[in-house]
Amino acid sequence: MRLTTDLRAVLERTVGEADTAAAVGSGSLPVLGTPVLLAWCEAATCAALEPALDAGETSVGTRVALEHQRPSAVGAAIELSATVVHVDGRLVRLSVAAREGQRLVASGEVTRVVVDAQKFLARLG
Template identity: 50%
Template sequence: MLEQPDAPFPPGLTAQVELTVADADTARAVGSGDVPVLATPRVLALAEAATVAATTPRMPAGRTTVGVRVELAHLVATPVGRTVVAHARLVEADGRRLLFEVTVTDGDTTVASGRVERALVDRQRFVERAARVS
């Protein structure tokens, strides 16, 4: 798809966020397993946080993005005390759809990799619809 000159999210946008793994981040603590290593749900949350960080500086007023699809391979266990970094890169912007490639690393080791798809929405309408559903 051809990029619009005024598109708020051109492909190539990047961001990273980091986390030093604490006991509260482990599979045992979040209920996704019984081992004291970084939990997959926390890896996913960190990857999503990186995608949000990539869009935040260019977010149009009254808009936000919401996660709609995730594909994530959690490859390596990370013990408490290690610092992991989630990297997100916008690879495709098609209308409201934003597709990111994400990696989570511990130094030179890839802990996880995948793709996160987000949708650009009107914040107020989204919240109002969610309230009607519940």
């Protein structure tokens, strides 16, 4: 594991009908649903950390703060970015942002912890 604050990832997604608030049960409007937006932001955090993980390691989310500031219609192209801003051993905080063109759609912070995947799953039993 080589966690540093220079880790970053950018993903692109297009809002589809299945991504709307109406489709995911987080409202009644045909706009990007906050739960979907959050999942996309978390995917960006995973992508940012992936190159630094050793074989058998993964990261799990432990805290999320996300402000969904503007609506996005079906068909909108959304750019999601995640940047590591703090590392404390296996705990990592990442700044996240979602943009539609130059418009900021959402921003926030996601905290993840790097774990051994097998050991983590063994705790479930």
